[in-house]
Amino acid sequence: MLSALEHGLNTITPVDLPGTLSDAADLDKYCADWSGLHGGRPALVYRPRSSEDVARIVRHHQGEQQRITIQGGLTGLAGGAVPDEGDIVISMERMDRIEAFDEIGGTVTVQAGVVLARLAETVEAQDWYFPLDIGARGSCQVGGNIATNAGGNRVLRYGPMRDLVLGLEVVLADGRIVPMMNSVLKNNTGPDLKHLFIGTEGTFGIVTRAVLRLFPKPAARRSALCAVPSFAKVAALLKAARGRLPGLSSFEVMWEDFLLASSRALGRAMPFAQAHPIYVLIEAEGGATPQMQDIFEGFLGEMIEEGMASDVIVAQNHEQSHALWALRDAIGELLKSLSPFVSFDVGIPLRATGEYIERARAQLQAAFPSTSHLFFGHLGDGNLHIVSGPHASEADQLKVDEIVYRLVEEVGGSISAEHGIGRIKKPFLHMSRSEIERQLMAQLKATLDPAQRLNAGRIL
Template sequence: MSEIVARLSAALGPDVVTSQVPERNHHDWSGLPPVAPLALIRPRSSDEVATALRLCNETGTSVVPQGGLTGISGGAHPVHGAVALSLERMNRVLAVDTQMATLTAEAGCILQTAQDAARDAGMMLAVDLGARGSCTIGGVIATNAGGNQVLRYGMTRDHVLGLEAVLADGTVLSSMNTMIKNNAGLDLKQLFIGSEGLMGVVTQAVMRLQPRPTHSATAFCGCPDTGAVLALLERARAALGPALISFEVMWPSFYDFMRAGIGATHPLSGPHGAYVIIEAGGFDDSLRARLESCLAEAMEGGAVADAVLAASLREERALWAVREAVAEYARILGSLTAFDVGLPLDRMDSAVRQLEAGIAQRWPGARALSYGHMGDSNLHLVVNVPQAGPDQPSAAIKAFVYGVIRDLGGTVSAEHGIGAIKRDYLAYSRTQAEIDTMRRLKSALDPRGILNPGKGFAS
């Protein structure tokens, strides 16, 4: 047993610290090779997190915070010589305040657990993503996660009113604000949202809640091309206003392949150049009629060739089935290289064309599937080269894809963080002055650089 593991065990007990690290904690969803941490620390309180970080800081031992391990950028992936700090035991919803419209939870709380607690109180936690059943509040905050409802409710940053974080030296920083308006000094919580554990370990958070819409409507549309999709988005925004919650786009590369993979029935007749899911939610019973009118006008204008509206919850889920089939990638595609990028909307069509054509030219037979939250400028791309098997040419694929995104003025990370996967490409989207400033802030809070080394903007 190493000296640091012995000291951690003595201070926190064998129930909290173990050198027999489960295989689950050797990796996240990034696809990076597994790494066995020196030890796994599973604290039950912020004080235990503080003790662990203080001891690691004193000895210069690196710490990799872990949440639900569902990230695809390698932010929670272990590194050699580090301990893993899992907040899985700090998993409670601490309070739901309907008067202040807030929910307070520990960082290890599963997102869906928090959503259910808000729903049971008659409200809604509007942060929502496909990994809701396994990702944690702390992980969502650490990556500033997006998801399906960003168009209406914003990124995770827009939902966090306050938080508690433990700094590298063990200092517990409590900024558990519950008010929407609080301009007393710097908003310190922003240092931790989206920083992937580089600045400190989030242990609790106050999340803003929303009223639950009383009416909803969901449509599935077939459009001639990406230009028509943009015309439909503009029309939907004008017709639905703040009731427009989701605007999800699937190009045929994704929709046709994944629909066949899960054996889903096509809700429309004939193929189309792009497929769109529109979800609206509001508080008046005219919502469905407004969406129907919007689609009718879009059809007259040529932006929509065919469309169907869900008449029940079962039909709504069926319309979302292919879009939410990404959890089936391992079974349907096998090994892959995944991308989460952002682009100005007027360059989205060019990006999809360049990426899919370029990949097909460089790797004949490759599958390049395009889809995303187009209403908020987010494009997802997954690439599989079948003949390469588990040894995908990921480095070459990344160099090509991120080069296209850079040249089109996009961002290499829209909602999944930088982690270890995109670290070498951060300068494609941020200036050197910005990166230097990030590193100066990290140096101030973590001078020994023990928190999540080799990730994000860490030097």
């Protein structure tokens, strides 16, 4: 067994924990994530069941200076969960307990490996609501959502994961457990240390448990697909919806090429008889009364009268709503047909989004005229997604990166709005973060993990 765990000149002595994997055939699953980036083969994979197990693993391997990769549901698109050759992997897949549910205060305490969809279903069964919603909901884990500060479809109303976390428990690089399991919204007792570990992709510490904020379950969700004549009208529609539509929770924008590709992937006809340049999927949450439906439909009628929308499809029941959202969520099917693809989730100031897309589309089409370039996103929070593919060569993929990110830098945007930096976006971080910001990040890493053991090589 020990010969299979050799890494360089060091021999790894494993911790005696049930469920530990070291056979080559068992390790394949842990070599890559959804980004398509393939790393090295880990020396072994731990599957702990508690924070104490994680701390024991970290302390045990401290003397060996063994590097550790932390993995959740492996749904990341930035290569953040991909190990280097000989890494130890700590997979959170067995830390999947929902530990406590406060039905009075509206909080839930969970281990990091709880799958997002299971969490949502559990609390909704008790008339509570956890609003984070992303396409990988059936596989992604809460710990990964926290580590990447996941956003998703309802950031417009509820904020990203950072706004939904009340407390954390974290294992540091020296094996100490930091209990920050706060369960109240207001706690002004000095620096809020949990934010050191939200959105930092496991580089400062390992998130093992969390207290999450819940909301009363909406009695009804109303969805509509709007055909919009121009991006200028999209911006006007967003402003109007924010000010005049009660319970606005989602504002998903899809350009015509994306909706056409999505419809084809699902084997469906385009939803409108005529083609339109842009489509917006609007969702509002609230009461189930007929008056609320009248307000929703009345607002959409006003948007047509005011020229902000050319046509509207209003879902009349859950099945119709699901059919509309399936068009937006078909990205999984699309990626299979575009592989090998290059995917982006950039943050663009709304004032610059229309011009940015025109320039990016023109430059991508000029460089790769036979390749698909699809645009969509959560425009309510400035998050634009771009998928370009297929691109067989690494040189072509790098050229796509350079086109997209150079334009992001020019408009003062972010190279990552919600997927993180990981390994893939690391060479472009300087386009969004200044030198002194990067220096401060490095200083924090050196303070919390001086031996560079936790998720080494990510972000910086």
